[in-house]
Amino acid sequence: MADTDIHRSVETVFRIEQARLIAGLTRMVRDVGLAEELAQDALVTALAEWPSSGVPDNPGAWLMAAARRRAIDRLRRAKMQERKHAEIGRDLDEGRDAVDQIDAALDDDIGDDLLNLIFIACHPVLSPDARVTLTLRLIAGLSIAEIARAFLTTEPTVAQRITRAKKTLQESGAAYEAPRGEERARRLTSVLEVIYLIFNEGYAATAGDDLIRADLCTEAQRLGRILTGIAPHEPEAFGLLALIEIQASRLKARVGPDGAAITLPEQNRALWDQLLIGRGLEALARAETLGGADGAYALQAAIAACHGRARTAADTDWRRIASLYDRLQEVIPSAVVDLNRAVAHSMAFGHEAGLALLAPLEQQEILRDYLPLPAAKGDFLYRAGRYAEARAAFEAAAALSRNAAERNFLLKRAAACGPARPVTLE
Amino acid sequence: MRVMVIVKATQDSENMGKPKAADLAEMGRFNDELRKAGVLLTADGLKPSSTGKRVAFDGAKRTVTDGPFAESRELVAGFWIWEVKDMAEAVEWVKRCLNPMPGPSEIEIRPIWEMSDFA
Structure with missing residues (x-):
């Protein structure tokens, strides 16, 4: 392989492995920022060594071993500095303890580490923005540039948000404890919220005129799939996954060629992604089997599933x-x-x-000022044949819209109500 | 991006009866890994081509042929649909798969057309 091919291969391996690497390292060093640095160090080592030694058979394990050596070096150095006046023999014992602890930590299930890293990234001490950013960076493995693009912001803003989030986590010592019992349920709720936030950011972009930023939906789905893979007994994780898989199945159908939103009844159902609907129904069934039919996400997924199953709008x-x-x-x-x-x-x-x-x-x-309210009212009144009132409601809804495609759609519905009473436009 | 990952048939897979439990378990472990990485969307294995049929098109004419079909390397024995970031990631995952056949075999990765390709 040419060096550039090796480099690409190393970077791909690293992208696949980095969440698990950072997760394992975080448990050892109890510091997400340091764990990320150690993982990066391992990447640098791989980039230096693999071109001559070749890509190892188990590249993930190789990266972990390299990062672990770095972690042990750092821990030893820290101990030495802390205790440079103490007895040398005692220092060595401490060092050995640290190594033993690290080895023990490594033997545990890597899935638990990853789940815990998700809990950390979505920790309630962080602001919702910080949780979203940290989750996309650490778990989804997005670069700072990618996150900035997705949220229509600048790279320094994202970088600063990440730095601040890591600092907040570090200052709150309890952030690294694996949550148990009721605390675990609360923390899982936060994780699900973060994933749904990411999905919705993509599904209904609140800023800009681009209705769908599908990449964020895909990342949220991937996060949901990862979560159900490593937490296979959590009904609401499956409920959330079901909900976003089914909602995402309509991505191709919900925006017209002119960029305007197309409502559910008017969508071309042939464009719905049956693979995603099938996955959503499967996840919903799993949520129900786990006793979670009454969960907030499972109920919303069940509603989405009613639409997903209907072959025509009239079959709903x-x-x-x-x-x-x-x-x-x-x-x-x-x-x-x-x-x-x-x-x-x-x-x-x-x-x-x-x-x-x-x-x-x-x-x-x-x-x-909630746009869907006058929009729904307009629709009910239109169906009741009360066109003048319907028109006023659609116009009120359009005035609340921050999205050009959506505003045009509402104005079109208003126009369909027939001639208006005279209005003065400012 | 979505890719279809195609396991090419071999003489062995064409002659095979039901898949062996041990092989299924091995593939199950790989599928588990794919699932936990959020990569796996769906997967299925195909029965040998002796159970298949072909419909040939020529203008308005339709000719049906029964399997088995020759050229086993051109046949499909099974497939996955994956969601990956790019082809490099798909290649990396395929390399981690155990050889799906007793002898030499091949897996092909093909990107699926996406909405963004038509934008």
Whole structure:
């Protein structure tokens, strides 16, 4: 192999292995930043040695051994400095202890290490932005440049966010303990939130005119797949995976050639990715088998699955969707769920049912500037034949939109309501 | 990107009855590794071509032929669909697979057309 080929091969191996490397090293040195440095050191060693020695049979193990040697050197040096006035013999004993501890740590399951690294990256001491960034960097293995691009920000901003996050983790000594019992459940919730945040950032870009940044969806799906692979007994992990696999199955169908959003009933279902729907249904079944049918993500996945199973929009089982929303409203009460529930009821039981559920929501302060509310209202009124009111609602929704494609779509719906009363545009 | 990873048939796979439990277990371990890395989307093995059929097209004409088919190297014995970052990652994962056949064999990696290819 030519040197450049070897270099590419080393970098690819490193990309595949780095999350597990950093995870194993983090357990040893209890410092994510240091673990990352040690992993990088191992990469540098590999880049220097592999061109002459060839790529080893088990490159992952080789990288881990190289990083471990570095870790031991550092620990020894740190001990020596700490205790340079103490007895030499005692220093050596301490050093040996450290080595033994590291060897013991390495024997444990690597999957646990990776899971723990995910828990650390999504630790509640960090801000949601920091959790997302650290997870994409450490677990998904994205470069700082890639993260900056995905979040429409600059590389120094991302780099600084990562540095600050590592510092926060280091200062909070408890961040490296593997969570147990109820604490574990709470921490898992944070992990699932982070993955769903990443997915949604890609699925419904809130900034810019590009409706889908599919790369972020793919990363979130990969994170969900990794999580269910290393935490195979967590029903909500499967619930979340089911939800995002099914939602992602519609990525090709939900934006038209002009960049405008296409609503579910109008999507070309032949474009839905049946492989992802199948994977989503499988993950949902697994969540249910594990006793998690009532989980917030599993319920949302079950709703998405109703759409995924329907061959045409008319085949949609809206009664089941309405009843799933009834349940979801009890599990995670929120104004947004209430609104979606109103939409489901309007489809299952008629626009009057929808309007009745919508009325109290219009009084809620939290939904005052929430675009989907006037958009749904416009739709119910349109179906009721109350075109003038529908038009006003669609226009109100369009005024709230920060996305050109979405705004055009809403204005088009407004225009479909027929001639407007005279309006003055500013 | 998505790739189809194609295990090419050999004389052995063409003559094979049911796959052996030990081989399945070995492949299961590799699949587990792929799953934990978030790479594996789906996988399946194909029965020998003696159970297959071919439909040849020539203008409006359709001619059906029964298997087995010659040129086992050109036949498919099984496939995976993977989600990987690039072809280099797919190659790296394939290298980690044990030889799927008793004798010399070949695995082919083909990228699947994506929405972005048409943008």
